[in-house]
Amino acid sequence: MSPSSTARARPFPLGLQVACSVLAVGHLLLIGLFALAQDSGPWWYDVGPNDVMPPSGVNHSPGPVFARAITVNFTEPYYVVPLRMTHNYHFQSNRRPDYSVYFEVFLKNERGDVLRTLKFPDDKASFWVRHRQEILAQNLSPPDQQMPPRGNEKVAAGGKDLPKVEIWVREDAHTKRLKPVEETDDLLRESHEVASPWAKTLVKSYLRYLCREHGAASAELVRYSRRTVLPLDLYAPRPEDTFKELKSYFGEMKP
Amino acid sequence: MSNDRSNAGAEIGLAGNAWTRFWFTPIPTTGLHCLRVLSGLLFCAWLLSFLGNQVGFFSLTGWLDAEAYRELQNQPTPIPAPIGWSMLYLAGNSVALFQTMYWGSLLILLLFTLGVATRITGVLTWVVVVSFLANPAITYEGDYMLAILAFYLMIGHLMLGQWNGNLSIAERILGARGDIVGTRWLFPQAATEQPLSHGANLMMRLLQIHFVIIILTSVLHKFQLSDWWAGVALWYPLNPTLQATRESLIRAQSSRETVLFFLGLTGYLVLAWQLAFPLFAWRTGWWRGILLGGAMLGWIGAFFIFKLPLFGPFTVLCCLSFLRPEEWTWITDRLRSVWTSIAVGKSEPASKKVPVAAGTETNIKK
Known part of the structure; x- marks a missing residue:
């Protein structure tokens, strides 16, 4: 910058300098603390016998208390969420995905005949659309949630039925099906997986959309997933079975 | 003792000066304008990438509908x-209104890119970018980076x-006329040198x-991962x-050491x-090669390796923000001279060019 051009600028008043400094530092501090407050890891831990968690294992560690306190009480609700700066810069792409996923949708008519089968991500879609379809598919990715303990046996209110619970029921090593079962079903005595509420909402909404778009009476979504291949497989490839896809039937849904 | 005090005072003064120099040195607005045009093009390309699927992606009758949002x-x-x-x-559920919003958003992004009423279109651009982060089912991290860029461009243009600036009241509300791309051609009588800006x-x-x-957060996150x-x-x-497949991995065994050697080296770079x-x-000179070269390589890597379209341009644009005013001037002068030489080359008939070149050659020989 030439000295002559600097001379043309009016000096910036000290009061404004202080105000701008406070705002700038405050803003960047909140952004920095927001990033710092996020969980880190996974780390190996060994805390010995205790009542709170397993004595050793792998877990994520929460951020420092001062950063979390400021973030939870102020930054998140009043600053980054309204400004939509909610990303914490712990990028998902830094991390290896545990599974790779694609899914198929079977669109059916009133009689239950399959009208059309759609695959997502669609090989024929443009790069941009395919990219978004990949994100959608990855949102349905396993692992599914472990079902929380059922507690005491539930009893229905007078004249009413107990609500059913949807669990993943294994049919064989490579197939599982989402099935509603009674609270009193013996299946619930064993440990089972359930679809996350997020995945279920997403599936229902997407199937509603596809039914509307294609004029179908109902639709069924099947998720195909495979555990991510590892560089270790270059040294000692795992058994052939590892490379087979797990089919997960989300069940038929009507809009 | 008094000497010590005066030294301490001088040090505080120097620190204060450094702070003021860093934050409050007025600079030419070339960098901000270039950044706006490039970011605006990126925003437009981003929004256009949804074209044909915008209703499915973002409307309340789309992939994630109103019922799903409620759930x-x-x-x-x-x-x-x-x-x-x-x-x-x-x-709401009105597709027509949604389409109007989509095309209106595209128009806003275009106007902001061109520098029309930047104070208004800057704010609206941020609103548009943030609004198109609405669907959590298809949003990825690169989208959020665009919102950061749009936010700072909005702030910059609100302060500019x-x-x-010695602006009229209309310019204070709408934005300076000098922001418009091609002001020199549109308003030749009003095209004066832009004043320096603290806001920029x-x-x-x-x-x-x-x-x-x-x-830094991203690299510290990477350090937490064994891969x-x-x-x-x-x-x-x-x-x-x-x-x-198992077979493809067995076939790849022969080259595994070489592949993992270079991938490991690249990862560490x-x-x-x-x-x-x-x-x-913040360093000048050949460090700029590391800054911008690294950003460009990152772009190529993010696109071709990770298949992520937005991280690369975002990184390059943020790295460009580190350029100093004199570097922006150098770049724009170079681009202008290249443009001028191309334009002159095109306007001159080929028959005229040959004798000049031949004459020069003859003179040099003599």
Whole structure:
């Protein structure tokens, strides 16, 4: 910058300098603390016998208390969420995905005949659309949630039925099906997986959309997933079975 | 004792000067304008990439419909991306209104890119970018980076020229006429040299430091993951699971050492670039090659290896924000001279050019 051009600028008043400094530092501090407050890891831990968690294992560690306190009480609700700066810069792409996923949708008519089968991500879609379809598919990715303990046996209110619970029921090593079962079903005595509420909402909404778009009476979504291949497989490839896809039937849904 | 005090006072004064120089030195607005045009083009390309599927992606009758949004708001479990506000919700179930909003948004982005009423279109651009983060089912991290860029460009254009710009009232509300791309051709009588801006510098500094926070957080996150330490993090996107078979992996065994050697080396170069970023980002000279060369390579890597379209341009734009005013001047002068030489070359008939060149050659021989 030439000295002559600097001379043309009016000096910036000290009061404004202080105000701008406070705002700038405050803003960047909140952004920095927001990033710092996020969980880190996974780390190996060994805390010995205790009542709170397993004595050793792998877990994520929460951020420092001062950063979390400021973030939870102020930054998140009043600053980054309204400004939509909610990303914490712990990028998902830094991390290896545990599974790779694609899914198929079977669109059916009133009689239950399959009208059309759609695959997502669609090989024929443009790069941009395919990219978004990949994100959608990855949102349905396993692992599914472990079902929380059922507690005491539930009893229905007078004249009413107990609500059913949807669990993943294994049919064989490579197939599982989402099935509603009674609270009193013996299946619930064993440990089972359930679809996350997020995945279920997403599936229902997407199937509603596809039914509307294609004029179908109902639709069924099947998720195909495979555990991510590892560089270790270059040294000692795992058994052939590892490379087979797990089919997960989300069940038929009507809009 | 008094000598010590005066030394301490001088040191505080120097620190104060450094602070003021860093944040409040008025700078020419060339950098901000270039950044706006390039970011605007990126925003337009981003929004156009949804074309044909915009209703499915973002409307309340699309992939994630109104019923799903209601369900998600009542769910106790966290979802991948928070659902915030969006102007697109105002369209409700009306596809026509949604389409109007989409095309209106594109128009706003275009006007902002061209520099028309930047104070208004800057704010609207931020609203548009943030609004198109509405669907957590298809939003990815690159989208959020665009919102950061749009936010600082909005702040920069709101402040631009307010203190030092000698603007009319209309320009104070709408934005300076000098912001418009091609002002020299549109308003030749009014085309004067733009005054220096404190706001442009403040905005650039905020963007620079925010980007440093992003880069450092990202590299510290990578350091928490064993794949980056083992140098195999880049192997995964290059070997998509759904395409791999046991046989293909056995075939790849013969070249595994070479492949993992170079992938590990590349991975560590990425870590080194990110970790050292704050040390070279503000340096001039050949450090600029590391800054911009690294950003360009990152763009290529993010696109071809990770298949992520937005991280690359975002990184390049943020790295460009570190350029000093004289470097922007150098770049724009070079581009102008290249443009002029091309234009002159095109306008001159080929028959005229040959004798000049021949004459010059003859003179040189003599």
